[in-house]
Amino acid sequence: MSGDPDIATKRLRLKIALEELREMKGFGTELVTIIIPPDRQISDARTMLQNEHGQAANIKSKGTRKNVQGAIESAISTLNRFKTPGENGLALFVGAIIIGNNKTRMVNVVVDDPPQQLLSFRYRCDSTFELTQLEDMLVDKKSYALFVIDRAEAAYGIASGKRIHVQEHLVSNIMGKHRQGGQSAQRFERLIEEAAHNFFKRATEHACSYWLPNLENIQAVIIGGPGATKDFVVKNDYFHHEITKKIAKTTFDVGYSNESGVRELVDNAGTLMGEIELDAERQLMNRFLEELVKAHPKA
Template structure:
């Protein structure tokens, strides 16, 4: 599989997970009866089954008969699903089950199994509440970007990763740099020289730590942040201790008071603006290209139908879809010719008036993003989801219906 195909599959999988998360967030239970279970890849299925069995037994003590029954039914449903697995899939799995409010005093039993989330499930977790636990999955989907983190002063240093929203401390070091006061009867000049040597040695040690961690991943990284008090971080960066390929991707230096593990979190907070800009830089560049072609190059399309037609012709190089788009497409059979209409996913499918004036019911209805992505996949077109966290990204959703394309060649459609 090519890198391009891998990215397309990853984007599709993230979108599918996002849809499921939004669906799960809409569900409510009348009591603490919605069960969520996060299973890491290295967890034995037999251990998960044993835990579910134990929870089923303990649920017998729930006072409310309805809640007791619903919880036990949810656990039984999860246990039945687990029979199909010898081992958890890669990155683990998440199971949701429970009786949801269907209105009119009625409930429906819902059970969903999500295999191989975008990031590994880090630990086993059992949760029973009136809502499904989706926050860990939301954080996984937000895990765009890989950044190196360095915090240091002349006493200690810590190095780690920022993966999306997760800070991962990895390495630390303590220095042997003496304080500013001269000790042991040494001359002031000798003491100052020894102190500078100790500082230089410590900076080299920190750089070696960082280089060992970052250099192997330098082509996957989106940048490096360096933090600490002045002048330490400035001395470190001005001295060019880091490997040149790591030094080249430093996004900035930031004032951070602490240089232990908590300093890594402070560094992320201090560099929030830089991180936000870096994360959506590709989106900004794509939208700049789109607007340039729209106004001057004639190699742009937007809106559902023109974009669909260009996709079918194979003329779309990059399909641009707003990450906040949530619509369906209804497909109508108009005398053997298919006609399409984008409809609100929350509303019933309307009847459609064909070009010849005939009114018809929808033949089928599906998610508009999946509909367009399927055509894009068949034609070798890249699909990119565009954030609405910047002006032109918001314009894509509000002014262009959330759908656009950069063309390989002008088609006039």
């Protein structure tokens, strides 16, 4: 799996927390959400909550007033544990959630180490928690680099989610085999192979230049083509060394080395892509559970 394993673990923790928070419902406006970005002072948020606590005294419903003020008090108490929002900010979800039979239970959920920076301050009282900023952090940014090549043409691009983008299609203009014999044939053969080498180099350099800025999100580089050229360029190290580390062991046969070939490559490699993602998810979950066991060993 690409990227920082700590970031991946943070994403998994956030995913689990969000699944729980989405299920929580409250009466009226009794659930309080506070989002504090890293550039906001904890003291500012605390002062704002103290003011909101005073305003909540005007709520007509005694039950709602009690629960809202209780949630705000719990939030203030929680914020007192923090000197700063941290590198990426702090999110706090507090309130009386419905547990059935017209009963409620107070919850206090803190997300103090999100995988990305929270962008804006947010305070909201509602029947559900405000999760948008955190949910945006889990939007799938994983992608697969795609490359198809033969001696006549090449194309490359990227697949992300359900989107396939073909960045460029290149044509080699390599001459065909020369029919004359003797030294002339040998010379033309050398020229042909030199032209092929230059084309392979140009195609792979273009592709690598396109992929490298997004390398941390690339899960694997998938390579295909109608003939042996695809294996030749991999075996002979035409790709940038950082890209080479992510080349899938299996190459795929496709009919053409153009845009349609790139799309056919995605179809043919679908199982491999799924296996890569499942394996990465499995490894991440195992690592997360190991950390959980270390933090909470059995008695």
